[in-house]
Amino acid sequence: MNLSGPVDFRPKLISSLRDYSSKRFKADLVAGIVTGIVALPLAIAFGIASGVSPTTGLITAIIGGFLVSALGGCTVQIGGPTGAFIVIVYGIIAEYGLEGLAIATVMAGLILVMLGLFHLGTVIKFIPYPIVVGFTAGIALTIFSTQINDFLGLGLSDVPSEFLPKWGVYLSHLQQTDWVTLGVGIASLLIIIATPRISKKLPGALISIIVMTVAVYFINGIDGISIETIGDRFGALATDIPQPHGFTLSMATINALLPSAFTIAILGAIESLLSSTVADGITGSRTNSNTELIGQGLANITVPFFGGIPVTGAIARTMTNITNGGRTPVAGIIHAAVLLLIFLFLMPMINLVPMACLAAVLIVVSYNMSGWRTVRSILKNPKSDVTVLAVTFLLTVIFDLTIAIEIGLLLAIILFLRRVMENTQIRAYSGQLDVAEGTESTTHEVLDVAKGVEVYEIDGPFFFGVATKFDEMMRTSMAEKPLVRIIRMRKVPFIDATGVHNLEILIQSSQKDGIDVVLSGVNENVHRVLEHANVERMIGQRNICDHITRAVTLANSIVAERRSERQKTE
Structure with a gap:
């Protein structure tokens, strides 16, 4: 690690285009189209779960996804909004509003750029695994808890953001469960779970949304049945790319949002570099970690000016890109173009998607994020690893993701120092x-x-x-x-x-x-x-x-x- 070395910014798009061929383009085209289709329901669901509109989720996936592919250091990384950010984004919006989120995201982007400029990309990868697993599992449980209201059709408007009070409200209002809405949610879950057994290439989330949207379109209005849709909650969705806009800065706001910005930056860095590491293991390529951080940072600096939310590399979408033949950043750019076309021409149809179906999509996402098998294997490790995992998990769920990451990093430093002292x-x-x-x-x-x-x-x-x-x-x-x-x-x-x-x-x-x-x-x-x-x-x-x-x-x-x-x- 050389903090004073030359700027390490070499986007993979440039090197990939030097010997590009029509054969490679065809593979990237197929992968980009499939990945764009898979990314659609996730971008909408993550946007809504984060406390913003589906339009915002899509704009983030379009602009952020394009910039991550064009400027990043990984050949196959797909960027966009992810489940990891839901908790922190929702909390920032609740306390500081959309403008506060925009400021925090820009600050996080600047932090990511600085991490890359100071050649700290490789250091981020060495954050202890129990810490990463702990707050990932905590985020998964938190996401799951945010979807119960829509999944059961409870119709609650003022649900507490804290984990324990939230479940207290759910349990006290279980009698308000709308059984038709619950049926839609369960059917959506079953479709998502069953689709990969038919074909692993079919996007279960998208199939579920299509099938259940058509079903709810015909069910709604029969005998007073009313299943809430995206259009019911958000009204008619815009079909135009938002004009760039600024926001008001003050030192008081910057100081207040700095811890949240730091959390977004570290979380984004960890998730994107973990995703690129997994991708390298499959494709045999080699990610430039510092370029990847700079690219992620530039994407997060840009997206807020169009009303977007934080962006990072998404493991599920990156894997979809790889399994469908994507091998250069061109596939990621095509994925962004596909989302743009859907945004411009198919947004009216998105109004008809039932909220219960999106809740089912996010419940599956939270299950996949939980990594319960990994948690179970870590529980067999030394007590220090188990303690770190448990502390990080509980802090994430009960308190706040910002606190969890800060204390988690502190624990990582303490563990590192202890092990160095033991070995010296x-x-x-x-x-x-x-x-x-x-x-x-x-x-x-x-x-x-x-x-x-x-x-x-x-x-x-x-x-x-x-x-x-x-x-x-x-x-x-x-x-x-x-x-x-x-x-x-x-x-x-x-x-x-x-x-x-x-x-x-x-x-x-x-x-x-x-x-x-x-x-x-x-x-x-x-x-x-x-x-x-x-x-x-x-x-x-x-x-x-x-x-x-x-x-x-x-x-x-x-x-x-x-x-x-x-x-x-x-």
């Missing part, structure tokens, strides 16, 4: 030292360490946690005060500010007590840090050795000189 060893030697110890070498060279010389070896990064551990060991390891301390650093890949500070204090206190400090096996990066911190000047260039043999020889000679001087004075 500090050993003390005196008398004799085997140069080959700790290596695969079969040639052993045993060095005689003179009395009065202490050798300490640090095996691992010398950062703030280890610095304290090293300081404690130095104070307690040897009973007699030595004449020379050798610090062997051949296995120290880096040293942080606390490690440098700890080393400076050690050198100062040692020199005060008349003890020489010799550093051995310092690599180039660590040596550069020590040089900038003036540590080299403190101990002298002679006392920084490239190999332990030289360090021991130097230490032994210093001890001999000291003893010789002492004998002369006596």
Whole structure:
């Protein structure tokens, strides 16, 4: 990871078009059309579940999907609104309105661009798996809970956004269940579940919507039956692409929305990079993580000006693209064009889609997101993994996704530091030292360490946690005060500010007590840090050795000189 390297922005579309062929275009065309059809019901459902109109969901999928494919670092990624954003988007709209959501999305886009510019794409991938599984499962349960009202036809208008109060309201109004609406929901579920058994290429969600929309069209109005549709709730949907518009910014709004923007950015980064990693495993391609983050960021900066919601890579749609033959970003651009044509010419028909059917679509989405099999396997892992998963899950469900991600990342850092500290060893030697110890070498060279010389070896990064551990060991390891301390650093890949500070204090206190400090096996990066911190000047260039043999020889000679001087004075 190089934070100061050149800008790593190389969209895959450019490289893919260099040797593009008609054969490849035909495969991308088929994949793009199928993916666009599959994306239609999901874009509508995610839009409605997020608290915006179906039009907004489609606009997001069209503009965001185009930009993610055109500017991203993955050849087959399909972008658009996803279920992961439903909870956070709904909460922002409830508190700050649509303008607040737009500001938070633009800020999230800027954060994503910065992550890509600073080459942090690979780092995002290393967020511990239990954390990702925990808040994904929590989001799934939250999405499921938001669909009960429409699935049962309860007709509730003021449902609490919090998980526990929400279910309290549901349970107290179960007697209001509309059995016809429930029947539509159950039938929709059965169609979605059964369709893949007939053909895995058929989009079950779309088949369900078509069949149930036709059925409800004829059922509505019979004997007073009234099943709520998209048109009943949102009125006639617009068929024109919205004109770009701005919004009012203030520092107070920015400060208030920054945590939400951070959550959107991290969630989007994780989901898009996980999706691209899965795609790479299937297609054999290699995603440029930094370009992918910059592309996602630019999409999220642009979409809000057209009234859209956050965009990220969608695993289900990306997999649909791959299985239907898509291999370049052209397929993703065609998918966006298909959605645009549907938006311009078929929107009146979308008004007829029953809300219960969309609820069924999202219930299936939440089931697929839950990853219950993965959760079950993680429960067999060490207690630390189970604890992290459970904490992240409960925070997501009971409290807030922003809190869950912030605490989840904090847990990830704590776990990382703990594991690094556990794996970093500090050993003390005196008398004799085997140069080959700790290596695969079969040639052993045993060095005689003179009395009065202490050798300490640090095996691992010398950062703030280890610095304290090293300081404690130095104070307690040897009973007699030595004449020379050798610090062997051949296995120290880096040293942080606390490690440098700890080393400076050690050198100062040692020199005060008349003890020489010799550093051995310092690599180039660590040596550069020590040089900038003036540590080299403190101990002298002679006392920084490239190999332990030289360090021991130097230490032994210093001890001999000291003893010789002492004998002369006596």
